[in-house]
Amino acid sequence: MSTGDGVTVEANDGEKTTVDYQIEELIERRTQALAEEIEELESELEDLDNFARISLAERRVKGNEANLAEFSNSLTGFAERTFSKLNTIESRLDTQTLLLAAVVEALADADDVEIDLSEVEKYGEEQLVVSASPEERLKEAIDEAS
Structure with a gap:
């Protein structure tokens, strides 16, 4: 039965009226809008999660690069110190070799000393x-x- 203002009232107990359809349609639209919003939020959350993972990986890479640079500098310093010590030892060895050669020559020139x-x-x-x-x-x- 119609009331004249576009609203149909339930004629029989089992049948749905226009109001019921409108309510269901309104609920369906709002539910669909909420579902779409949830999908968008899930997508944004996934993007944010991926960004966080990438950002964390980048921080780890940068940390590893910093550690590697520090280790490299440490090795360079060690090599420089070792090279300096080696040069000092070679210089001392050259000096001692020259001194020993001079002593041996002096002893060889002496007539009363046998080497x-x-x-x-x-x-x-x-x-x-x-x-x-x-x-x-x-x-x-x-x-x-x-």
Whole structure:
């Protein structure tokens, strides 16, 4: 039955009226709007989560780069100190070699002093064998055997 203002009232107990359809349609539209908003929020949340993961990974990479740079600087410093110490040792060794050569020459020039350098020569030969490459040692062994 119609009331004249566009609203239909339920004629039978089981049938739906225009008002019921309008209410259901209104509920459906609002539900659909809420579902779309939820989907948008989920998408934004996923984007935010991805950004947070990327940002965290970038911070870790930057931290690792900083640690690597610090380690590299530490190794560079160590190499510089070691190289400096090595140069100092080489300089001292050169000085001692020159001093020893001067002493040996002075003793050789003295008529009443006799110098036995056989142990030094033997040590030098042993060091040559140790410092020689395997190919050089093989060649020397073949030469001695022939």
